[in-house]
Amino acid sequence: MTASAAETVHVELDDRSYDILIGPGLLADAGAHLSALLPGARAAIVTDENVARHHLPTVKQSLEDAGIATTEIVLPAGEPTKRFEMLQEVVYRILDAKLERGDVVVALGGGVIGDLAGFAAAVVRRGMQFVQMPTSLLAQVDSSVGGKTGINAPHGKNLIGAFYQPRLVLADTAALDTLPEREFRAGYAEVVKYGLIDRPDFFGWLEENWPKIKAGGAERIHAIAESCRAKAAVVARDERESGDRALLNLGHTFGHALEAAAKYDPAILIHGEGVAIGMVLAHQFSARMNLASPDDAGRVAAHLETAGLPTNLNAMKAHLHDADTMLDFIRQDKKVTRGALNFILTHGIGQSFIAKDVPASEVRSFLVDKIGA
Amino acid sequence: MTASAAETVHVELDDRSYDILIGPGLLADAGAHLSALLPGARAAIVTDENVARHHLPTVKQSLEDAGIATTEIVLPAGEPTKRFEMLQEVVYRILDAKLERGDVVVALGGGVIGDLAGFAAAVVRRGMQFVQMPTSLLAQVDSSVGGKTGINAPHGKNLIGAFYQPRLVLADTAALDTLPEREFRAGYAEVVKYGLIDRPDFFGWLEENWPKIKAGGAERIHAIAESCRAKAAVVARDERESGDRALLNLGHTFGHALEAAAKYDPAILIHGEGVAIGMVLAHQFSARMNLASPDDAGRVAAHLETAGLPTNLNAMKAHLHDADTMLDFIRQDKKVTRGALNFILTHGIGQSFIAKDVPASEVRSFLVDKIGA
Numbered sequence: 001m002t003a004s005a006a007e008t009v010h011v012e013l014d015d016r017s018y019d020i021l022i023g024p025g026l027l028a029d030a031g032a033h034l035s036a037l038l039p040g041a042r043a044a045i046v047t048d049e050n051v052a053r054h055h056l057p058t059v060k061q062s063l064e065d066a067g068i069a070t071t072e073i074v075l076p077a078g079e080p081t082k083r084f085e086m087l088q089e090v091v092y093r094i095l096d097a098k099l100e101r102g103d104v105v106v107a108l109g110g111g112v113i114g115d116l117a118g119f120a121a122a123v124v125r126r127g128m129q130f131v132q133m134p135t136s137l138l139a140q141v142d143s144s145v146g147g148k149t150g151i152n153a154p155h156g157k158n159l160i161g162a163f164y165q166p167r168l169v170l171a172d173t174a175a176l177d178t179l180p181e182r183e184f185r186a187g188y189a190e191v192v193k194y195g196l197i198d199r200p201d202f203f204g205w206l207e208e209n210w211p212k213i214k215a216g217g218a219e220r221i222h223a224i225a226e227s228c229r230a231k232a233a234v235v236a237r238d239e240r241e242s243g244d245r246a247l248l249n250l251g252h253t254f255g256h257a258l259e260a261a262a263k264y265d266p267a268i269l270i271h272g273e274g275v276a277i278g279m280v281l282a283h284q285f286s287a288r289m290n291l292a293s294p295d296d297a298g299r300v301a302a303h304l305e306t307a308g309l310p311t312n313l314n315a316m317k318a319h320l321h322d323a324d325t326m327l328d329f330i331r332q333d334k335k336v337t338r339g340a341l342n343f344i345l346t347h348g349i350g351q352s353f354i355a356k357d358v359p360a361s362e363v364r365s366f367l368v369d370k371i372g373a
Numbered sequence: 374m375t376a377s378a379a380e381t382v383h384v385e386l387d388d389r390s391y392d393i394l395i396g397p398g399l400l401a402d403a404g405a406h407l408s409a410l411l412p413g414a415r416a417a418i419v420t421d422e423n424v425a426r427h428h429l430p431t432v433k434q435s436l437e438d439a440g441i442a443t444t445e446i447v448l449p450a451g452e453p454t455k456r457f458e459m460l461q462e463v464v465y466r467i468l469d470a471k472l473e474r475g476d477v478v479v480a481l482g483g484g485v486i487g488d489l490a491g492f493a494a495a496v497v498r499r500g501m502q503f504v505q506m507p508t509s510l511l512a513q514v515d516s517s518v519g520g521k522t523g524i525n526a527p528h529g530k531n532l533i534g535a536f537y538q539p540r541l542v543l544a545d546t547a548a549l550d551t552l553p554e555r556e557f558r559a560g561y562a563e564v565v566k567y568g569l570i571d572r573p574d575f576f577g578w579l580e581e582n583w584p585k586i587k588a589g590g591a592e593r594i595h596a597i598a599e600s601c602r603a604k605a606a607v608v609a610r611d612e613r614e615s616g617d618r619a620l621l622n623l624g625h626t627f628g629h630a631l632e633a634a635a636k637y638d639p640a641i642l643i644h645g646e647g648v649a650i651g652m653v654l655a656h657q658f659s660a661r662m663n664l665a666s667p668d669d670a671g672r673v674a675a676h677l678e679t680a681g682l683p684t685n686l687n688a689m690k691a692h693l694h695d696a697d698t699m700l701d702f703i704r705q706d707k708k709v710t711r712g713a714l715n716f717i718l719t720h721g722i723g724q725s726f727i728a729k730d731v732p733a734s735e736v737r738s739f740l741v742d743k744i745g746a
Contacts, residue, residue, distance in 0.1 A: 091533055092527070095526055095529075122535065123533050123534060123535060124532065126521070126523065126534045150499060159497065160464055160497060162496060162500075163500070240499075240500070241499075
């Protein structure tokens with residue numbers, strides 16, 4: 001393996017199958033990849049102001065060199081962009097450009113841009129072509145696989161959207177060097193998640209290789225490819241989230257509640273940080289329910305701390321109110337089925353499972369111990 | 374066949390298959406049908422002010438008698454309701470009611486309500502249950518089959534939406550008696566369309582039975598069931614409109630352009646009227662291209678006139694501007710592929726086909742003869 005080796009992960013979903021290319025420098029080759037896949041298509045590049053500064057000229061030039069006519073849609077950076085009014089803005093701008101079903105919406109950016117642009121691609125003319133160019137680690141290992149697109153509502157995150165698969169994903173691993181360090185660490189929480197769900201060996205490999213993944217090169221490519229493979233395996237079993245796919249929510253039920261409690265203010269908490277704390281809480285709650293050893297919760301917390309991630313509620317204390325407020329946020333999470341609380345719990349590292357009908361009283365008393373009544 | 378005989382049309386679409394029940398009095402039985410299909414589900418009934426006056430108390434009572442908790446979302450009647458802001462309103466009201474994926478959105482109304490409520494059902498939590506209770510003839514024979522949902526944009530009709538299938542359709546044929554006569558006639562244009570696409574015998578049957586269909590009873594049920602079967606057969610071959618399904622657009626390319634020219638003002642033209650004129654124009658244009666006999670265009674116009682529908686551009690003259698403006702409206706229609714003009718043309722009654730790459734110059738000179746340069 002050399003530092004510049006690229007990997008390809010194939011996501012198998014019948015007639016919606018696609019490839020994820022992972023390696024450095026892919027943004028500069030975007031035009032060639034796009035014109036080979038969709039000859040004659042025009043493109044709308046959806047991105048945010050931060051990403052545009054770093055990468056838009058590269059991608060635009062590459063597309064134009066390949067003879068692809070482009071329209072740019074540059075949005076404000078940040079989670080608030082993932083809202084109804086912005087969806088309307090993107091949809092109308094795509095229609096302004098008179099793009100047709102065979103034309104392509106390119107999402108150039110992190111998860112916010114990918115989710116919003118993908119949803120727009122899903123609904124304009126009831127479905128256009130969609131290509132992802134994720135520029136954050138979180139987007140490369142999470143939203144680039146699985147076809148979940150959408151926006152937030154005042155009622156909660158990701159409550160409005162569609163399942164819509166991209167035709168191609170270009171994950172440029174060198175682009176991650178332009179990320180703020182905090183974003184990179186937060187994305188890494190999702191990498192760790194795949195080890196904790198069902199790949200204990202991968203978790204062990206991560207414990208040893210975190211510094212090299214952080215530095216870049218072959219280990220970074222491998223960590224991203226392995227994460228995409230792990231997610232693709234789950235999604236292939238359950239594209240529309242009726243069963244197994246819920247495993248991907250390990251750490252997310254607590255995590256989303258924490259994000260909601262923080263009013264989605266990135267100064268307080270960003271998604272991956274919520275997931276990091278949430279994964280530790282899921283392991284601690286599993287231990288409390290006598291499902292797993294408390295040592296596993298300790299090992300998870302130790303590695304996440306090494307990676308510079310938050311692992312407990314201390315930094316959040318001022319925003320947590322009380323256990324019942326947290327329970328309300330958890331109930332509003334879309335993984336709730338007919339009022340029963342569904343959680344992803346674990347029997348240990350790499351042994352997660354879907355727990356249905358978890359008693360709200362148990363969750364509440366766990367939260368009371370953590371936060372207070 | 375007695376006047377109260379109900380018919381069932383099964384729409385076969387793999388795991389998205391569903392039944393359309395057609396007969397009088399189905400709205401009063403809605404609760405029993407719903408609770409049998411989706412035990413324990415709660416319901417949001419989306420309707421408009423006109424339909425609510427006639428049918429909401431009946432449906433609400435029926436659902437409550439069956440133990441189904443309901444939320445009502447009553448919107449202004451009319452095409453302008455099919456817009457982005459109203460989608461947001463419906464989506465937020467469904468979320469306000471804390472409905473979950475297993476709960477059901479009921480569309481009680483005509484095509485506007487069906488398209489809007491169906492789109493909302495498709496995107497809330499990335500997909501809730503959806504049941505249609507179409508109360509207009511147009512909705513019963515058109516939007517109740519095929520899963521097209523969506524809203525209009527300032528750029529054109531139905532440019533934003535999703536393919537999303539209902540779990541059940543209840544077409545109450547007695548509800549049509551509460552329709553304004555003009556609405557009933559307009560819906561009938563779509564019934565005629567199925568004969569013209571590929572069922573010449575059905576067209577002949579319609580020529581003979583129009584008065585009985587208008588009066589109600591067994592012939593009305595049969596005309597609706599046969600229309601649903603005709604559309605279901607096309608949709609089963611091509612759910613996502615990549616090929617054959619385009620046949621359903623017979624009369625619609627011209628029709629949509631006329632609706633756009635009339636600024637979607639129902640005082641000037643309603644959808645079925647645009648389709649009636651559009652079907653006559655499609656037959657006339659086919660005759661002009663030496664594809665069909667002009668006698669067929671005459672026969673189509675004669676029957677539509679008998680049914681009280683407009684069949685030429687006379688009433689529209691003041692709104693048509695010139696041939697080039699009409700061509701622009703046609704180009705914005707979503708059936709355009711890469712700038713080439715696609716039309717549904719015909720070799721005669723019941724012999725429609727998809728014509729690709731129709732020269733814009735031919736369409737223009739046809740329009741110049743009709744409207745002026």
